[in-house]
Amino acid sequence: MTLLESKLDPAQAVFDQVVLAGDGFTHVVKRGQVFRIVDLEGNQAADTLFYDAHAPENRYSAVDTVREQGNIYLTTGTRLMSLDGDVLMTIVADTCGRHDTLGGACAAESNQVRYALEKKYMHACRDTFLLQCACHTRDLTKKDITANVNFFMNVPVTPEGKLTFEDGVSGPGRYVEMRAERDVRVLISNCPQLNNPCNGYNPTPVRVLIWDAH
Amino acid sequence: MSESSLILEEPLRGGQTWSRVLHRGHTLRLTDVEGGAAVAALFYNAEEPSERYNMPDTLKAQHIARLTAGFVLYSDMGRVLCSVTQDSVGWHDTITGHATAAHGRAKFGEGSYQQLRNDWYRNTRDNFLVELGKYDLGKRDIVANLNFFVKVVVDGQGGLGFVPGHSKAGDYVELRSEMNTLVVLSNTPHPLDPSKTYAPKPVALTVRAGAPAGPEDPCRLSRPENGRGFTLTESYFAGRAQA
Numbered sequence: 001m002t003l004l005e006s007k008l009d010p011a012q013a014v015f016d017q018v019v020l021a022g023d024g025f026t027h028v029v030k031r032g033q034v035f036r037i038v039d040l041e042g043n044q045a046a047d048t049l050f051y052d053a054h055a056p057e058n059r060y061s062a063v064d065t066v067r068e069q070g071n072i073y074l075t076t077g078t079r080l081m082s083l084d085g086d087v088l089m090t091i092v093a094d095t096c097g098r099h100d101t102l103g104g105a106c107a108a109e110s111n112q113v114r115y116a117l118e119k120k121y122m123h124a125c126r127d128t129f130l131l132q133c134a135c136h137t138r139d140l141t142k143k144d145i146t147a148n149v150n151f152f153m154n155v156p157v158t159p160e161g162k163l164t165f166e167d168g169v170s171g172p173g174r175y176v177e178m179r180a181e182r183d184v185r186v187l188i189s190n191c192p193q194l195n196n197p198c199n200g201y202n203p204t205p206v207r208v209l210i211w212d213a214h
Numbered sequence: 215m216s217e218s219s220l221i222l223e224e225p226l227r228g229g230q231t232w233s234r235v236l237h238r239g240h241t242l243r244l245t246d247v248e249g250g251a252a253v254a255a256l257f258y259n260a261e262e263p264s265e266r267y268n269m270p271d272t273l274k275a276q277h278i279a280r281l282t283a284g285f286v287l288y289s290d291m292g293r294v295l296c297s298v299t300q301d302s303v304g305w306h307d308t309i310t311g312h313a314t315a316a317h318g319r320a321k322f323g324e325g326s327y328q329q330l331r332n333d334w335y336r337n338t339r340d341n342f343l344v345e346l347g348k349y350d351l352g353k354r355d356i357v358a359n360l361n362f363f364v365k366v367v368v369d370g371q372g373g374l375g376f377v378p379g380h381s382k383a384g385d386y387v388e389l390r391s392e393m394n395t396l397v398v399l400s401n402t403p404h405p406l407d408p409s410k411t412y413a414p415k416p417v418a419l420t421v422r423a424g425a426p427a428g429p430e431d432p433c434r435l436s437r438p439e440n441g442r443g444f445t446l447t448e449s450y451f452a453g454r455a456q457a
Contacts (some may be wrong), residue, residue: 061311063312064311065309066310067406071372071373071374072309072368072374083356084314092369098372102269102270102279103273104268104271104274105270108272108292110268110275110288110290110292112292113288113292113442113446114275114439116442126290142264143264144354145355147268147358155308157279157368157372158279158368159367161278161280161368162278165274
């Protein structure tokens with residue numbers, strides 16, 4: 001894992017907001033702008049989806065991203081690919097080193113499968129995505145929620161084809177930064193999961209910043 | 215299983231697309247006739263197609279990054295669309311997606327219908343769009359798919375490796391539908407297959423009638439997660455005349 005720091009100064013950011021655990025966020029990042037997510041307290045998962053802002057069916061595709069770069073982990077240099085093979089975002093800095101895109105988001109129903117039937121009442125990322133789509137977009141629905149990026153999550157795959165959830169490689173203040181290659185809608189659920197040791201059973205805030213093209 | 219359970223036997227030619235609603239309890243067997251087959255697949259709840267195959271939920275519920283016998287295909291609603299009941303191959307990919315027209319042109323050249331008639335170079339994306347269109351579904355319904363007969367391994371650094379010659383002549387995989395599942399298939403080359411020759415291999419399809427997973431079913435018992443997945447699936451069908 002190669003870590004790469006950014007030269008951008010948070011004081012110069014044109015947008016700066018904290019997203020609490022269990023909350024959602026959506027915003028259109030303009031072509032050339034740089035978008036940063038900061039894991040404020042460490043080992044948080046920021047479940048994130050991306051859409052071409054002007055043609056949302058041309059959306060982030062996890063499998064196209066993985067296949068085109070020949071690697072399952074996202075880090076500096078990764079091009080976040082769309083269903084049509086376009087580059088939506090390029091990761092330009094990363095002080096965490098590895099991000100997942102195979103583990104998906106939690107949902108009330110998948111929590112029932114994974115943990116216990118009684119977990120249905122618990123808050124989950126899919127609920128956040130659906131509410132963000134309904135309240136803050138004109139055109140996104142359940143159909144548009146697909147396999148997402150889990151920034152700051154560590155989900156290794158073994159050569160034998162096993163998937164494991166490992167302790168995070170992130171820590172307080174680590175961040176990942178990406179440049180928009182076209183106008184891109186970013187949709188985040190700051191994961192509320194209380195059943196997974198990945199985040200120490202303690203979901204925490206993330207901070208999102210945007211810089212204008214320079 | 216008796217011959218009387220046979221519903222359908224038909225070939226899936228190289229390049230061809232196919233779809234069918236596989237009713238609860240019915241099975242679908244795909245047989246690689248010559249070896250080297252690759253069939254891309256998508257799955258939907260035929261009664262409410264916004265419920266569809268979910269790659270991440272399938273992987274994380276079963277702690278797997280491939281599919282083989284004993285595992286199941288989860289929908290985004292925590293239910294089991296299909297079980298993998300038999301498999302002579304051992305590994306079916308679901309993390310590397312499918313090829314588009316652009317992939318095909320770059321690798322194989324143009325291959326137009328004008329020139330090649332029905333041997334033209336069809337690609338998985340366009341085949342999916344055609345077949346989904348027959349059910350009034352479209353691009354927004356395309357998600358991470360399954361790639362039957364395809365093996366792509368992940369090394370210690372996360373790097374992908376396509377395994378050539380993975381599936382042999384006569385190899386097969388069988389699914390049992392646990393819901394009324396719309397299955398969409400495309401027999402078209404996988405984008406990581408290094409072969410520069412457009413030559414998708416023939417596959418044989420067999421559909422049989424049967425019953426959904428019983429209490430001692432190996433897919434149900436393989437993990438406690440799957441036990442709960444089947445409970446949620448049975449709850450969805452509870453109270454119907456034919457459960």
